[in-house]
Amino acid sequence: MTDITPSDARPTSRGTATEAVRRSLARRNRKQLVLQGFGIAAIILAISMLLILLTSIISTGYHAFTQTHIQLEVYVDPEEIPAEGLPRGGFDDVLAAAMGAHFPAVDLTDRAATRELTSILSNGAQFILRDKVVADPSLIGQTVTLKVPVSDAYDQLNKGLVQRDTAEQFRRVDDAAIARFDRLDELGLISTPLNTALITNADSRFPELAGLKGALIGSFWALLTCFLISFPLGIGAAIYLEEFAPKNRFSDFIEININNLAAVPSVVFGLLALAVFIGWFGLPRSAPFVGGLTLALMTMPTIIIATRAALKSVPPSIREAALGVGASKHQVVFQHVLPLAMPGILTGTIIGLAQALGETAPLLLIGMNAFITSAPGSPFDSATALPTQIFIWADSPERGFVSRTSAAILVLLTFLIMMNALAIFLRNRFERKW
C-alpha cells in the first residue's frame, strides 16, 4: 500500500487513519453488543413480567374451577318443615341431622357441637334444600340425596391450600375438624366436581357460593349499550370528519377534541357519569345501562379514529369511479367507500369494545360495585360487571376469594382473547391491500 504522496498535506495519513479505525473497532463493537444486550434484557424483563402475571393468576385461579361438594342423605322431616310453613322451616336442623347420622358421637342437642359439625356445610346448603323443597313440596317426609358445596375453609383443606402440618393455632380448621372431614372423605361422600356455580350463581358473601352470573349479564348489557351507542355515533362522526367536513376551524376543533377525549383518564368519565347521568338526569345508580352509556363515550374516540383510518385506506380510484358514473357524494360514501372500509371499522370497534370490557374505574364511580346477589333482569337493574366483580372479590378478606378473583380474571381474559382473536381474524380475512 502506497502511503503519503508529496501533494498530501494531511497530518493523519491514510495508513494511520486506517490504523486508528482498526484499533477503535473492538471497543466500538463491544459498545454495540452492550446496547444489544440491554435491549434483549429489557425485552426479556417485559415478557417475563407478563409470564409471571399469567402464571400467578392461572396457578391461583385454577383452584376455583372446581368446588368441593359433600353428598348427604337428608330426611325432610315434616315436623321441622311443615308444608304449610313454606318457604320457612328448619332446614338447617334437618341438615344437621343428616350430618349427625355420620357422627353418632355428636350430641345434636349441644348447639356448639352441632354448629361445629355443620360448619363443614356451606351456608348456602339450607337454601339449596329450601329451593328444592319449595319447588317440589311432595319431598316433605321423604329422604333426598343432596349434593351441596362445603364451606370455604374445608374447600381449601380439600384442595391442599391449607397445610395440614402447620401448627393448629395457625390453621383455620382445627385437628378435630380435619378428622371429621377425613372421615366423610373415607365414606366417599366428598367429591370435587367442576364448579358450575362460578358461572350459574350471582355474587355471594360466601366464596363457595359466589359466581359470576350477575357480573357476566351486567357486562353484557353494558357492552351492548356501549356498542349500540358508540358504533353509529362513531361511524357517523368519522364519515363526517373524513369525507364531508370542510377544512375549517370548527372541524379542527372537533378533531382536537376527539384526540384529547381519547386520552382523558377513565376516572374522569366516571365523574362525568356520576354528576350528569345520575345527578342531573336522574338515571338509576349501578345500572348497566348507565355503565354502557359511560363506556360508549370512552369508546367513541377509538371507533372514530379506527373508522377514519379505514376510510382513508380506500383508494381514491374507487371514489372517482363511482362519481364518474354520476353517483352523488353520499352515494359514493355509503354505497362504495363505507362497505369497503367495514372490515377495518369492525376490527377497530371490537378492539374498542374489548377495552371497554376491561374498564373498571368509571363503573366503580357509578356504583357498579354494589353487592348484588341476583342477576339483573334488564339493563336498568342494579348489577356488577366483570371487572368490578374482580375488584370486589379482590377486596374481600375470605381466603376463597383469592382463587375466585383469579378465576374471574381468567374468565375476563378469555373474553378479551376471543374478541381480539376475532378482530385479528376479521383483519386477516377481509382486509385488502390496495
Place this chain on the structure above:
Amino acid sequence: MDDLRQHLQVAGDEEVKISARNCQVFYGDTHAIKDVDVDILDKTVTAFIGPSGCGKSTFLRCLNRMNDTIDVARVEGEILMDGENIYDKKVDPVQLRAKVGMVFQKPNPFPKSIYDNVSYGPKIHGLARNKAELDEIVERSLRRAALWDEVKDRLQTPGTGLSGGQQQRLCIARAVATEPEVLLMDEPASALDPIATAQIEELIDELKQNYSVVIVTHSMQQAARVSQKTAFFHLGNLVEYDDTGTIFTNPQDPRTESYITGRIG
C-alpha cells in the same frame, strides 16, 4: 471481454485501487448485477453511466457494502481493494466504510450542527486526540468541500438549514473528514440546481488529487466533464469500460453507442 481485459492491462501503469471479479448481486430472486469485472484506479474519477435500473447504483453500493443493510441482497464473486477481498469474513464493514466514503443522491445531513455533522466520523473513529485536532479536521474537510468560507461563522447552526447545494457539499465534507481512500458518489448532483451542480463538479475534479472517486450519474455530459474513466452498464451487465474520451467518441459496443447517441435510456 478479452480485449477489454487487455485494454485494462495496457492502461495499468496507474495503480488499481479496487478490482471486481465475477461480481454478481441478487435481490431475492432478481439477478441485479451479472458477472461484472472492473478495475478502478486510484486518484482518478470513474463514472458509471447507463439507463435507469441498469444496476450502476447497486454496484456502487457493493463497493462499501451498503447492500449489507438490505436483508434480501446477496453479493457473489470478489471485490478486491488493495488486493484484499472486502467481502471476506474477517473484513468488518465498519472499517471498510471508514475507508470508502459515500455521498448520496439526496443530501442527508444529520439534524445536528454543521460542526457536529463533519466531526461525527472522526469522533467515532477516534481520529482526533483533542478538540484542537478535531477543529482542524473540521476546517480542513470543509475547505476541501469548498464550503468553509460560507459556513465558518455559523458552524453551530443546524446542517439542515443550509441550501441544497451547500447540504450536499456538507455531506462531502462529512465523508472526507474520516480520511477515506475512495469516495463513492451516487448521483450527487441530481437533486441540485445547475449552479450548485457546477460547484459540485468542480469539487469532484479537485478531490481526485487525493482520492479514487467513483461517481454514478445519469447525465452523460456530467460523466464527460468530470471523469477520466467511464463504465457503461446495461441491464445489470458492464457493457463497456474505457477512458472517458474513448467511450464518448469511439464506443466499441453497439449498445454503448446507441445509449450515447440517445437511442436507449
Place this chain on the structure above:
Amino acid sequence: MTLAPFVILLLAAAVGYAINIQAARAIRSNGVRLHSLEGFHGLFSLLLVIVPVLTLVLLWLALEGGVINRLLMASLPDGVLDGLDSGAVQLIGAEIRSIAGGRIFGTPEDWKLEAADRLIAYRQTSAWLLVIVVVLVSAALVFFARGKVAAEFRARQGVERITLGLMVFCAVVAIFTTIGIVAALTFETIKFFQLVPVTEFLFGTNWEPQIPIREDQIAAEGAFGAVPVFLGTIVIATVALVVAVPVGLLSAIYLNEFAPHAFRKVVKPILEVLAGVPTVVYGFFAILVVAPAIRQFGQSIGLDVASNTALAAGGVMGIMLIPFISSFADDALSAVPQSLRDGALALGATRGEMMMNVVFPAAIPGIVGGVLLAVSRAIGETMIVVMAAGLIARMTINPLDSVTAVTVQIVTLLIGDTAFDNPKTLAAFALGMMLFLATLVINVFALRIVRKYREIYD
C-alpha cells in the same frame, strides 16, 4: 309502557315510508318523470319522522324524572321538609320512590304513602302524555312528508341533508362530551370551594377527608389540603416511568434496529398483550405477587416495608406502560428516514453508533411526545393505585412508604354515599378537576409535539 312510544314511532316511520313510495310510484305510473327515485321519497318520510320524534322521546325521558321530582317535592304537605338539609330531602325522595316501587321498609308516615301514590299517578300521566304527543307529532310529520311528494321534489337532496345533519350531530357529540366533563367538574368544584377555601385545597398539607379528629380542623368534616395527595401521585408516576421509560426505549431500540425480522414479528404482539391486560388485573397482580415480593425482599435486607408501597403500585404501573412507550418509540425511530441511517453507516458508524448518535437523537421529539402521553396515563391511572396504593395521605417521597394518589382519593370518596353537597364528595370532583386539567395540558402538548414531529419527516 316505556316501549310504547318507540313502537309507535317505528310504526309511523314505516307507514310514512310506504305511503311516500306509493305516492311516488303513482306519479311515475302517470308517465311523469320523477326527479328522485321512489326510494328516496320513502326515506325522506322515514327520516323526517324518526329524527325529530326520537329526539323528542329521548329528551322527554331524560327530563321526566327531574320534573316529576320537582312536582312531587312541591306537593308534599307544608312543613315536613322544614329544617332538613338537602341530603335528608334526597333521602325522603328516595324513600318515596322505593315505596312507589313496592318496596316498603318499616312503617312510613301517611304523607309519604300519599306522595308515593301521587308519584305513580304523575308517572302514568307522563307516559300517556308522551304517547299522545308521539302519535300527534308522528302523524303530522307523515302527513307533511306525504305532501312533499311531487315529480320535481328533490327527495334525494332532502335525505342527504338530513343524513349530513345526523353526521354533524355525531361529530358534535364529542364536543358535548367535553362540555359535559368540564361542566360537571366545574359546578361541583365551585360548590366545593364555597365550603373549603381554594388556598387550603391547593397549598394545605393535611388531607383527612374522612375523620374529623381535631377541633381546629378547617371545615368540620375533615381537612382538605391536597398537597400530599398530589405528591403521592407524583411519587407513584415517577416510579412507573423509571421502570417503563428505560425498558420501553431499550426494547424499542433493539426491536427497531437489531432484532431479526422473525423475532420482531413474534415479540411485538407479545408486548402489545401487556397493553391489553385490564388495569384491574394489574391491580390484583400488584397485591397478589409484587407487593408481597417487595415486602419479603425488604425484610430480607432488614428494611421494614409497608404492604402497599408506592414502589409496588408504581412498578406494576410501569409494566403496564412498557408497551405504550416501546411502540411509540418504535414508531418514532421508524419515522427517521433511511437516508440518515445510510449517511451514518457510510461514514463507518457501527449500527449501535448509528442508532445512538443519529437515529435516536433525530427521533427524540416523537419519543418525548410518547413519554408525555405515558405520564398523563400514569397520573390518570386508577385501578392499580386504588388496589395497590394506600389510603392515607403522607408528605413523603420515599417510594417504600405507603402513599395515596389523586385517583385513589376520587374513588374512595365517591364509593358509598353520594350526597352532592358534602365536602367529602365535592372534594372528589375538585381532585378530578385537577386531574383533568393536568392531563389535558400534557396531552395537548404531547399531541402537538407528536404531530409536529410527523410533519418533519413526512
